[in-house]
Amino acid sequence: MRGKTIVVHGLLIIISLIIVLPMIWMVLGSLKTIQEFLSKPPLWIPPRPAWENYVEVLKAAPFGLFFRNSLVVAIVVVTSQLLTAALAGYALAWINVPGRNLIFGIILATMMIPAHATAVPSFLILRRLGWIDSLQALMVPFLAQGFAVFLMRQAFLVIPVELVESAKLDGAGHLRILFSIMLPLAKPAAITVVVLSAVATWNNYFWPLIFTNSTKYRTLPLGLAMFRSQEGMAQWNLLMAASMIVVTPMMLLFLIGQRYFIEGISRTGLKG
């Protein structure tokens, strides 16, 4: 038994190291000079951490501005997706509306359509609204999301019916039941929605590329592209430093939310 545990743990440690290696390479790479970065054999620990890479990055592109745009877009989109998913998920799980399954099916179907396929129709709509090259263009199309609705509905379905019944007897309305009973009980699913939607919004390259033109509405992933030059020399060390700035908030969010995140996935996976 003990031997088996050691083998299993050993394997897991090796796999974890392989997975975390690119991260370590990024962290160390962000602190090297370009010569150190390209040296052969590869140099792991730079003799002197080149913190000036970060200063350089912040000077080379308006990363402060990109960061703020990314943050605004992510907060609005995540909050809204959670809210709409909770409302829709509750209605689909607990309110008997005619055609409920059909509606749910249509919502699920939206998950199958890639963003690239909706780009042109979205462009036409956003143009009519006069929103091309604006932050709204990055937020409004994403205020509700099929997968989030699905996750919340599944989480609400497994809540014991007795809780809902007794709340109804005490005179609670739908909103009260949703926000005072359902959501707190479905915390793992809600946090899963937050993490997934935050990561997807944060990393989105395609949408801001298509729908914003000017620097003032750009988000972080597009800022990263500025460090990859066409035919020119990529500044790998700066690219790593910029990547650090981009991924750190998401890593923090994931670390904070991971306990619930794993629970959320496993629960909704089992039931429903």
Add this chain to the structure above:
Amino acid sequence: MRSVKLLAVVVALSVLVSVPVLAAPVQVDFWMGLSGSLGEVLMEMVNQFNASQDEVFINATFQGSYFDVQQKAMIAMAGGMPPDMIQVEQAQVRNLAAMGVVLPLSDLDLDTSEFIPTLIADCYYNGELYGIPFNRSTPLLYYNKDMFREAGLGEDPPKTWGELLEFAKKLTKPATDDQEATWGFQAVPNFWFFEAMVWQFGGEMADDSTGKLLYDQPGAVEALKFWQDLIHVHGVARCPAGEEAAAHAITRADFYAGRVAMIFDSTGQLTAHNQNTPFEMGVGFLPAGVTHAVPTGGGNIVILSRNPEIRRAAAKFIEWFTNAENAAVWSMRTGYMPVNQVAMNSEEMQKFYAENPNARVAGEQLQYARTVPAISVIPEVVESVESALQAVLLGGEDPATALANSVRESQPAADKFFRNR
């Protein structure tokens, strides 16, 4: 009396309103595909143009790689809000023309007499001009003169592939206690360099009128076999692994550190290489096989706007950017070739060449330049060719088999492309 007053007010108002409107410059939205130091030079020149006159304002913004710019422009166009002018990968002009995305420039009455014919050739489609050469490059042989001298080879680059092999043998040395191993030649296994080699060995990539792929034919197979032998039979060359940008980075790092004596790279890298090589660097033509031949690369500029006023304004900028004086400035600051013949022969450029003889080579090599075939912009074909190159050069697969498989695999994509355009 009252009506006269009213009239006076109306006239005064309309003058007030209309004067600033008349004086406002025509704005041209220009999406560029260059960032980093090249993008900075371009932006500076745009600013200089804007400051030099008050009729046209070029609103230049960086929108990602050439691919990003084009993808974005296509969607914006379908959505009815295209940018006025974009920078595209050179071989794309004919495709955009074939798809009806860009209109002929015949309405603009541009003087094309000063352009270098080989560079403007790929802007023509069915005899009409659709784009203008903007930032143009070509592959070159960069070599380490210090290593050449040490190996007793003199100053000059190899002229043929046979000579390159002889040189590489002398430049390859195993590692010793106090020195790293060195080798003669290294090139990124990409479409561009392969295309050059295929032509040099007498082959063709494709029939440019039908899209029939021809790179499984004898000349092409011989070229790849030669490249493979340099690595696997003679052991005098290496092939960098990895995704293209990484393979370039490895090759450049090896070259800068004196581990490899000869590499292929774009003219666009000349300035960077000058700054990063701690030894005396030489630049030469790509070696000849049965013949000399090179492709060109880089970007052209096209006007998407249909509005005559904006088209004229865009043309003003293009004329300014490609005139003898500015084409020379752009070339001297970036390493791209001057697209303008007069610029190439200008006193300033000649003086610059006298001081930087390496910068002259790209222009001289243009006599051997050929127009790249349209298939070179089909992603499926490029990917398939490059994975065949990797399988042969890294994995040791048989060149004839690998190329035949690649042609079979990507011919449908080429057919579809030619049917749709």
